[in-house]
Amino acid sequence: MMKNECSVVQDVLPLYLENMVSEGTTVFVKEHLENCSDCAAEFERLKSGRQIDEAAPQREHDTDVITAVKKKIAKKIFKIVAVVCLVFAVLFCAVLFYTGISYPVTKESISLSTKTDSEYTYIILETKAGKSLFFESKTEDILNDHNEVCGRRIVLYNVQYHNSFTKNTSSMSWGKPLNDEKPYLEVIVELENDTLQISNAE
Template sequence: MKKELTCSIVQDLLPNYIEKLTSDDTNIAIEEHLDTCEDCKEAYEQMVDDIDNIEKIPVIELKFLKKVKRTRLLAAVLCVVLTLVLSCLIYVSEYKFTINKSDLSAAITEFTASYKNPVDAYVLETKEMDGVLIVSFKDQFNADVYGIAEFLGGFNQRYRIVRANIESSDYSSVVQIYPVEIKDEQYIAVSGYNLSNEIMYYGLDYYTYSSPGYLSEDRARKSIKFEVKNPQFLEFYHVEELDSLLENSVEESFYNYHLVTTSMYDADGMEITEKYRNVEDDDLRVSSGSGKAELFLIYVYIAIVMGLGIIFTRYFLTE
């Protein structure tokens, strides 16, 4: 007669039974015992539940960790995107003007609104060099007021205005000079407007001195002449180029020369500047601009935004 298993033996065998490590005969004996013993059956069911729970816990934790990691990664990506968007918005809010003359005119008008003598600008000519756009303009409501504005080009193919010089003219045919700086190089911008057909040359006039010092009796006026190719123009000359032309144009020695004004000449080389003089007018010369300080602040703001973006991105990516 087959000997029945005791409860202690069955409960010792249950772990192996659950893991299917016992033989067929042992399985039959255990199952017959479980059918008749409530205590062992309850112990068996408890063991099965415990094993199921142990298997589920790592799965739940793994899913939770994956969800947290995915959330942190998404947050880091959003930080990067927001940083780039905010930086771009700051940048394009400054570099917002196109090369279109009406757009440039509006920029100059807006920029000079705070001047003592603001202008309603009308752009005449534009010329770009090394990312710097020089624009000549006139005031639409003051016939004798002209100027030069300086724009910086941006990565978005647009410009921001950084400086504007306004100057009145006593002449109906206008040739004016403006010093400009491009990439730390000094240039003279020459703007011509409404030049008569009689005017064949314009001159850049220097005061020079025949001896060191600034005695009035030693002072003389020397001119460098350039051909007028169009009645309206905008030209650049490097300061060193002009100095060389001036030095080569005279035979005698001179000192302490500096550019002071312009002049106009006919086909025979006779000066006819005074022929085009209007009534005397007050000098409205104004020179102002945001300069490098404001431009520096733009990059500071962008750097702050990007710095914060990097900090938050690293925070979300750090385990």
């Protein structure tokens, strides 16, 4: 008799779990579960499976929310990176434009001078503040009256100024040891409408 009841109860357990049986059947199943460990175990198994099934849609919903949030964050990061790259590109182009503008060099905007210490004699070229000096150069031997090499001549040509971010003057120098066998040193700066020349003999 008990086995027949178990068979009937287990058949209606899914409906009982969903509250889809009559009041009399509910009382009957409840009393049976209190006295039958096998059916009670089956009921717990069905109830656990139902809880898992109910939780699954919530997990899927949570996953969808997390995915959507990740996409929004990725879009924001992409926009920020794009804006930063654009700003750097604009600044880079502005720097290139600013420093790429060239100006003619006049004799009033550069100076040549000489300096001698205990070991060397120098020729110093000093530039205008806030400008960078660009030029091409060539080196020639200086010959004396006997057609012998007695020194070195440095010629600067295609001389131009470019904008610079520094507000200080800059300088460059050329030197010769005082005990050099060919101590003579000369610098010539060929400007657009003028020529500057100086030597360490002056």
